[in-house]
Amino acid sequence: MTNDTSNLELWPIGNCQVSGLIDEAAGLVWGCVPRVDGDPVFCALINGDRQDVGVWRFELEGQVSAVQRYERNTPILITRLEADDGSAVEITDFCPRFERSGRMYRPVAFTRVVRPVAGAPRLKVQLRPMHDYGAEKASSTNGTNHVRYLVGEQAMRLSTDAPVGYVLEGRAYRVESDQHFFLGPDEPFSGNLRAVVRDMEALTRKYWQLWVRGLATPLEWQDEVIRCAITLKLCQHEETGAIVAALTTSIPEAPGSARNWDYRYCWIRDSYYTVQALNRLGALDVLEKYLAYLRNIVDAAKGGQIQPLYSVMGDAHLHESEAKSLEGYRGMGPVRIGNAAYQQVQYDCYGQIVLPTAQAFFDQRLLRLADERDFASLEQVGELAWQKHDQPDAGLWEFRTRREVHTYSAVMCWAACDRLENVARWLNMPERAAYWGERATAIRARIDAQAWVDNDNGDPHYGASFETDYLDASLLQLAELRFLPPDDPKFVSTLTAVERDLRRGDHMLRYAKEDDFGAPETAFNICTFWLIDALARSGRRDEARKLFSTMLGHKTRSGLLSEDTDIETGELWGNFPQTYSLVGVINCAGLLSESWSTVR
Structure with missing residues (x-):
């Protein structure tokens, strides 16, 4: 069974080294190696109608239904496939993650277990990895119990107790006992495959359930918050600490819009919002x-300009190109590799470095508390915020053809100076506190003035930039960032203006003004959550609770959201899963939930 049309009913699996997306029929349709920004050996998701390559699928003869669920408080996925004769199998998907030999075991590996649960199911395995962004099929050699795939310069080995000949030929066969598939490093599988895979499954389940147990969830919407928290953690590349904006590239923001971007990189802005949301749940890891990733970025900048995004390994150059061999999501190319936004100047990033780092001076739970040396390094970032707060940039929406002095960027520069003042007071450095306090006051005055x-029509508000009076949804963040209290008349009037201009029913545009690609066609999900906030x-x-409930109604069956939503149909668009959107769920749930004290 194959899908004629891709959709975003996808279920992420991963282990903070690699990740994969499983479709509605248990097909692994997206997965990159050796990490999230690597070559997509499974690329069917963005290969148009070519669903027969770049995929790992189990096809049940006579299949009539597929039902999926995650094991409670884990990213371990269970898919039940049923056939018209009543036969059925359950497929368990996970990427191993657990502590072993004093360190975290998180191999570049995808593990799948097929269990017959009813009747006499007949199954066909379709395993066709690609390499060089869909340009070539992976060549293979095999032994009695394994298949070796060459994906570019890297080899992967499938170890299995299923009939290897049937797997290679894609031939249907009867499944009479549990079958185990471990696609991982090109090395002999050590130990009894069945026993080891089952042990991996149990240890992975235990790891995630213990991690979730440490979360401080709100009383209401616990399932939604837990699922979003797990998925946000999957978006971290643990080796370096980088957090990617999404697991995919080139899912268009709207049909045929060419707003197809590669989000498999670490945006300083997106990562700030991610750690902020997880901090509220107590996920300090x-x-x-x-x-640690930020400290390396700041060190490498040597006091110079910091980019808006980097690779998960901290690489600064993310040259943007197109994968000509891939047709795109539903055939809507281009498929982009890299992101030219790394060349932009976006001055909000200075605040987004200072704000999460400031916590390290106050939070006694952390293994490594920040000290005066860290403060001196952070002051370099503050100096850049001061220098750039009134300079034009591309803004958080990353306009490619124009620059303005964006209010959001200026406010983030103010926040950098404001939080440095707080840290200096905590460190008993009154001269430095006064220094940063004066700069924060000066930036605030400049924002208020510019x-x-x-205006004359009784509609006063903050504008999105110093040069014009148009509006964008980032102005809704003025209260959350503590630039204004929420009952301040200036914030209330700005909220009224933004809502009037950008709200479309139950959704929010990020802006209504035409950009490099024309007028926006879909709602930007995080902006709707900012409105709820x-x-x-x-x-x-x-009103906020009602709108939040409506937004939760747009989640996929996996409990997640992409970047954008069609205002008319409610269909999800944009890269998936989008960290911004998951952050919105967590933050709004925490803000709106009834207190635990009501049930104690």
């Missing part, structure tokens, strides 16, 4: 690893 639009903070709690 993600923060600690990300702070961004506030006090602003409504709740400004006293419109019931």
Whole structure:
């Protein structure tokens, strides 16, 4: 059974080294090696109608249904396939992750277990990895119990107790006992495959359930928050601590829009929001690893400009090109590799480095507390925020053909100076506190003078930039960032203006003004969550809860969201799963939930 049309009903698996997306019929249709920004050996998701290559699928003869679920509090996926004769199998998908020999075992490996659960199921295995971004099929050699695939310069080995000949030929056969598939490093599988894979499954389950047990979830919407938290953790490349914006590339923001971007990189902005959300749940392991990544980024910059994004390994050059061999999601190319936004200047990144790093000075739970040396390094970032707060940039929406002094960027530069003042006071450095306090005050005054639009039609508000009075949804963040209290008349009037201009029913545009690709066609999900946040903070709690419930109704069956939503149909578009959107679920749930004290 193959899908004629790709969709975003996808189920992520992963182990913070590699990740994969499983479709509605248990097909592994997206997965890169040796890490998230690597070559997609499974690329059927973005290969148009070519669903027969770049895929690993189990096809049940006479299949009539597929039902999927995650094992509770884990990213271990169970798919039940049933046939018209009543026969059925269950497929378990996971990437091993557990502590072994004093370190985390997270191999470049995908593990799949097929279990017959009813009747006499007949199954066909379709395993056809590609390499060089869909340009060539992986060549293979095999032995009695393994198949070796050459994917570019890297080899992967499938170890299995299924009939290797049937697997290679894609021939249907009866499944009479559990069968185990481990596609991983090109080395002989050590130990009894059945026993070892089952042990891996149990240890992986235990790891994730213990990790979830440490989360401080809100009373309401616990399942939704837990699923988003697990998935955000899967978006971290543990080796370096980098957090990618999404697991995919080139899922268009709207049909045929060519707004197809590669999001498999670490945006300083997106990562700030991710660690902020996970911090609220107490997931400090993600923060600690990300702070190490940030320290390396700041060190490498040597006091110079910091880019808006880097590779997960910290590489600065992310040359943007197109994969000519892949047709794109539903045939809507281009498929892009790399992201030219690395060449842009986006000055909000300075605040987004300071804000999460500041926590390391205060939070006694951390294994490594920041000290005066870290403060001195962070002051270099603050100096850049001061220098650039009133300079034009591409802004958080990454305009490619124009620059303005964006209010959001300026506010983030203010936040950098404001938080440095707080840290200096904590470290008992009054002269440095006064220094940064003066700079924060000066930036605030500049924003009020340049961004506030006090027009004649009784519609005063902050504008999206110093040069014009148009609006964008980032202005909803003024309260959350503590630039203004939520009951401040300036915030309330700005909220009114933004909602009037950018709200479309139950959705929010990021902006309505035409950009490099024309007018936006879909709602940007994080902006809707920012609206929910602003409504709740400004006293419109019931309205916020209703809108939040509506947004949760757009989740995939896996409990997740992509970047964008079609305003008319509710269909999801954009890269998946999108960290921004998952952050929105976590933050709004925490803000809107009833207190645990109500049930104690």
